[in-house]
Amino acid sequence: MERKQNYSRKREAILNAIKSTTIHPTAEWVYQTLKPDYPDLSLGTVYRNLSQFKNDGLIISVGTVNGQERFDGNTKPHTHFICSSCGSVIDIPDEFVSLKTNDDIAQKYHILVDSVDVQFHGLCSQCLQRHTPL
Amino acid sequence: MERKQNYSRKREAILNAIKSTTIHPTAEWVYQTLKPDYPDLSLGTVYRNLSQFKNDGLIISVGTVNGQERFDGNTKPHTHFICSSCGSVIDIPDEFVSLKTNDDIAQKYHILVDSVDVQFHGLCSQCLQRHTPL
DNA sequence: CTCCGTGCAAATACTTTGCAAAGCG
DNA sequence: CGCTTTGCAAAGTATTTGCACGGAG
Numbered sequence: 001m002e003r004k005q006n007y008s009r010k011r012e013a014i015l016n017a018i019k020s021t022t023i024h025p026t027a028e029w030v031y032q033t034l035k036p037d038y039p040d041l042s043l044g045t046v047y048r049n050l051s052q053f054k055n056d057g058l059i060i061s062v063g064t065v066n067g068q069e070r071f072d073g074n075t076k077p078h079t080h081f082i083c084s085s086c087g088s089v090i091d092i093p094d095e096f097v098s099l100k101t102n103d104d105i106a107q108k109y110h111i112l113v114d115s116v117d118v119q120f121h122g123l124c125s126q127c128l129q130r131h132t133p134l
Numbered sequence: 135m136e137r138k139q140n141y142s143r144k145r146e147a148i149l150n151a152i153k154s155t156t157i158h159p160t161a162e163w164v165y166q167t168l169k170p171d172y173p174d175l176s177l178g179t180v181y182r183n184l185s186q187f188k189n190d191g192l193i194i195s196v197g198t199v200n201g202q203e204r205f206d207g208n209t210k211p212h213t214h215f216i217c218s219s220c221g222s223v224i225d226i227p228d229e230f231v232s233l234k235t236n237d238d239i240a241q242k243y244h245i246l247v248d249s250v251d252v253q254f255h256g257l258c259s260q261c262l263q264r265h266t267p268l
Numbered sequence: 269c270t271c272c273g274t275g276c277a278a279a280t281a282c283t284t285t286g287c288a289a290a291g292c293g
Numbered sequence: 294c295g296c297t298t299t300g301c302a303a304a305g306t307a308t309t310t311g312c313a314c315g316g317a318g
Binding site for chain 1: 197198215217218224226229230231232233234235236238239242243244245246247248249250251252253254255256257258259262
């Protein structure tokens with residue numbers, strides 16, 4: 001069930017665009033960002049590739065923020081902070097979070113746990129300033 | 135800026151539908167569930183009310199699973215398990231999870247943290263059985 | 269009577285998909 | 294040349310919204 005995969009300059013560019021930013025972009029952002037250099041790039045291609053990268057584990061999904069899926073090129077498990085005002089997503093190094101998970105969960109619920117996601121919600125520094133004049 | 139609010143039988147029914155289940159329903163589910171008793175209920179009304187409840191803090195959003203927002207009538211902070219195969223969402227009592235959050239996060243990043251969400255991902259017991267014949 | 273709440277249908281917003289043409293090996 | 298990848302546009306899904314009417318106070 002392995003899939004043969006040809007080289008594609010566009011695919012490489014898409015993956016690279018995500019890997020080289022920390023803003024946790026949307027499909028649209030990737031499209032807009034690459035458009036100048038790849039004038040004939042189409043949004044469908046971006047979606048197709050993102051979805052494949054996600055499947056292959058090359059990138060992960062942060063989840064849906066304001067109706068748009070946000071991706072992350074950093075596949076090492078880490079924590080996110082999501083601003084409820086502007087929707088920006090920022091990484092929180094694990095040193096700040098310690099999660100103790102009891103292994104009994106799987107036993108108790110007869111489930112298989114693959115991963116754990118932690119996300120903080122609140123206001124980012126920019127929005128804090130904006131909402132708190134002084 | 136307070137909003138005047140009249141009584142509405144339908145609104146009450148919608149809130150009640152969510153409060154009385156643990157399946158973390160979608161808007162569509164609420165609609166389908168109430169339809170028999172409220173034949174002239176419309177999906178738009180369900181969406182409008184859910185969004186208002188969420189704003190008022192009467193319910194919370196678990197996030198988007200397979201493109202659909204999932205709601206939770208239990209507003210006390212707690213943890214969720216989301217099945218990556220069938221999308222079911224189940225509650226995990228906090229006794230199983232202990233999250234230590236360093237207050238320095240806010241300091242360090244100049245952000246305001248309102249809440250923390252923890253979610254587990256994996257396979258639920260039903261899907262486990264299905265995928266693991268023996 | 270005066271607003272609030274709703275049905276209905278149209279409009280949005282994001283994402284997926286079919287198909288024929290272009291690209292890689 | 295055979296199979297993969299893409300552009301384009303159409304289709305699909307979930308959610309939001311405008312408007313006129315029915316309901317609560």
